[in-house]
Amino acid sequence: MHHKAIIIGTGPAGLTAAIYLARANMSPLVIEGIQPGGQLTTTTEVDNFPGFPDGITGPELMDNMRKQALRFGAAIQSGRVKEVDFVHRPFTLFLEDGGQLTADAVIISTGATAKKLGITGESDNIGKGVSTCATCDGFFFRNKKIIVIGGGDTAMEEANFLTRFASEVRVVHRREELKASKIMQAHARGNTKVTWSLDRTPLEVMAGPLGVTGLKVRNNTTGQEEVLEADGIFLAIGHTPNTGFLGGQLPTDELGYLQVIPGTAQTAIPGVFACGDVQDRIYRQAITSAGSGCMAALDAERYLTEHASVEQELQVR
Template sequence: MERHALLTDDLIKLSSCSEHVKCLIIGSGPAGYTAAIYAARADLNPVLYTGILAGGQLTQTTEVENYPGYPDGIQGPEMMENFRKQAERLGTDIRLGYITSVDFSGMPHVVVVDEAKTITADTVIISTGASAKWLGLESEQKYNGFGVSACAVCDGFFFRGQDLAIVGAGDTAAEEAIYLAKLARKVYMLVRRDEFRASKAMVQRVLNTPNIEILYNTETKEITGDGLNVTGVKVQNNKVQEETILDVTGFFVAIGHQPNTHIFKGWLDMDETGYIKTKPGTTYTNIRGVFCCGDAQDHVYRQAVTAAGTGCMAAIDAERYLAGRAADLILEEEAT
């Protein structure tokens, strides 16, 4: 495996501003904060760096109604603030900062924060999440959370009985279109080419869903709205170069996600997309003492509740790993 080790000169230069921690958590979404809560209760004295977007993707959503414990729903930013406060109350040292490089070649592990400070850690929990891929339209971001979404399972509930559009041609797009069709009156599926990229089985399911209308060779030009919510989407048929506006109140983007894991390339085993591989049933990576939870390793479910669950697992795995190391050291001392 290719190693991107930190240069010795860099370590010497940064050594004056280094510190050592027992448990370092990288990322601050549901997975990271839950890992912090459990690690703090296990007396691991966790230090958590929030990353660029403190609170993760949920801080960019509005209503959350599918997380247990909130019978009336809750705003995404408020929910993440509750997570943060709980982690902090239990003793987590939460810091604003971005991890710019890592060195997992030995023990303890070494990370650099904001290219200015080194931290060594006995255990590292990675919870950097994943980011949805967007079309890149200005109107798409303007109405993000107000009719535009990248998660049908998260937000489809709010559009029951309405007309919707979804862009994408892969298995995920097909699956989400079918999910939305159960809730919506009609779903327009916008496919840029003249065929799907999805498997034949998924395509057949889409074709057999009566309230899904597939628009092939169709490109999204703009999401229209009244300044508050989505009211339509302007599309172009690339075969006849004709533009039309679809009257929809919701627009879903299903063109994939990108895990935020680039700084760990060369160190951790990943799939072809960049999701970190963990040992089945655990959060262990291929590097001892390094664990991964949340959407950085989950390309299937990508829900807040599943992320929180793996955050819990990561903290427990880290605690047991440290306990095992301590026991090994005692045995080594006794042997000598």
């Protein structure tokens, strides 16, 4: 089936794009993917999205966005895109269930997946003390003990940020040496609220009825195991952009994030746009994702309008 515009992904970016395109009478189709609503559906409280002075839960916010997109005429379809053809026009999307869709314009908003350790208790306590976003959840840990797992620049930055709220921030890294740049290490080491447990391998997230209570680690030198007390554990070991289904048809940076023309949502292929965390390696916030979704929709609307004008002109000739 053919559509003017197809949006792949239903996080804040994809649903904002759907709202704008639907209001422009472009009748967009949104493919939900394997996690409808994106990462926000795993977040309990969202206090930093404008317009909600008392906060809102992640699932409720995404449900509201979904209803708003449907209200203006967007269509939403369950499924997962496994492959695309951006070489021929119209573009073709191949679905896991064997179906095929074509579109004149495609917006990619498939997000990025936070890397996890894969240890016991980790997934079970996401949103219950285990977090992958310091700027999203740090506020909830005032005067609490926090562990940051990681040794790169992101881990150092998040450790420093979390000291604004926590009574203590302990950095846990599996090696004695950190991967972070010297300047980022210096900032963290100079912060009196930051303590260190290096050369430790995380083994298990410990939790009770009220949430996280600590992290079991192994000393890689002695082999001894211990439990580090904590009220919250922040994973800062990176993200993986969800771009595997694209088959390398679009350029990415060295970390795999889609590249867009600066100041736009346009990728290297005219008619294909990217927004949200799949192209944002820096901010990764719901509000910035929504903003880039707006950009993608406006760019796609402009592209579709110009494309239609050219076709009409050719038909007249």
